[in-house]
Amino acid sequence: MANQTGRGGLHQHNLSQVLQQIFNNQPISRVEIAHRLNLNKSTVSALYNELDQQGYIHEIGAGSSTSAGGRKPMLVKINGRYGYTISFDLGFRHLHVIANYLDGRIIFQGRIQLQQHDLQEVLHRINDQIDRSLAADTTQQGLLGIGFSIHGVVAHNQIINSPFIDMGKLDLADYYQQRYHIPVLLENEANLVAIYQRDFGQATNEANILAISIHRGIGAGIILDGQLYRGRHGQAGEIGRSLMFTHDTDDQQYRKVEDFCSEDAIIEQVQHQTNRANLDRRTLVQLNQAGDAIVQASLNKFSRSIAKVIYNVAISLAPTAIYLSSPLIEAIPELLTAILAEIKALGLQTPIQLTTPANLAPLLGCCALVTHEVLNLQDYELSFTDLVN
Structure with a gap:
């Protein structure tokens, strides 16, 4: 949120707080908002009317009267039909997409096979999905923002490094901002899984969490004091690049x-030992089931x-909870049992849970990131939990 001072800054802060209270506690009345924020009713009513005029909120009828009687309070919630966001996960073989109303409810989601993994095909597929969503749109303001989940390093809204696709000189955010004139945000996939757990998932009351994403590589999303920690040049959480020593350290064999x-490492090991070609996760799961x-x-x-x-990451960061995101573990549940047994033997007490479905988490995390942006609530906690479950 932009830094503001003086009366204008206070007004914007109060307006943001009222919008946050409506988003997180809907349906809610003006009386309850005033009570929660310790603001007088006339101030809240003025802010409420401003949000109503902007179209962000929607009255749904009267609630229950208090034990003292009197008029029943009018209840309000976020106007999901105000507009929508669309998010993409740029994977290796597939493009995943999701569209969400402003309140987080899912409009549609899909998975598109990439035949030729080059930039032009990816852009064509993305443009097609956006154009289809615009043609079917029934909201008041239409498309509000676009988000991209990137399997690689992202800093300052730009892709620094990604093993899946060569963007060349293309600035992905600028390309779509110029095309649609709306906010476009890029973020690392593991970071988005962490945001998903914070805003949509089971960690809404946790200030410090760790989300470990295991796909072709391994990354970690880190939430510290409720905020995403990106580190220098967006490189925090690149745990897959950590070194493991394989022989005597004096030989520096690491x-x-x-x-x-990683998932790729397991597939490569099996391919090498069995002389199989083109092994993928599905085949790996089938071979495991066959014994x-x-x-x-x-x-x-x-x-x-x-x-x-x-264990190593957990003792370094001391999170209150750890979430694993892995299509391989999701497909073979006994892997989680084995991992938890190993961790227990190592003496780690931190609660560990599997994020499911793994392919949906970064998309919903992306939705949350973009929604914060379009509501100008970047520094305010938003809870989508009760809106989508």
């Missing part, structure tokens, strides 16, 4: 963590290795 316990000894040995090694990674 490899990256993701070379041992393939090589696959099961690799998965056991994965469980032990990822448990150590989680």
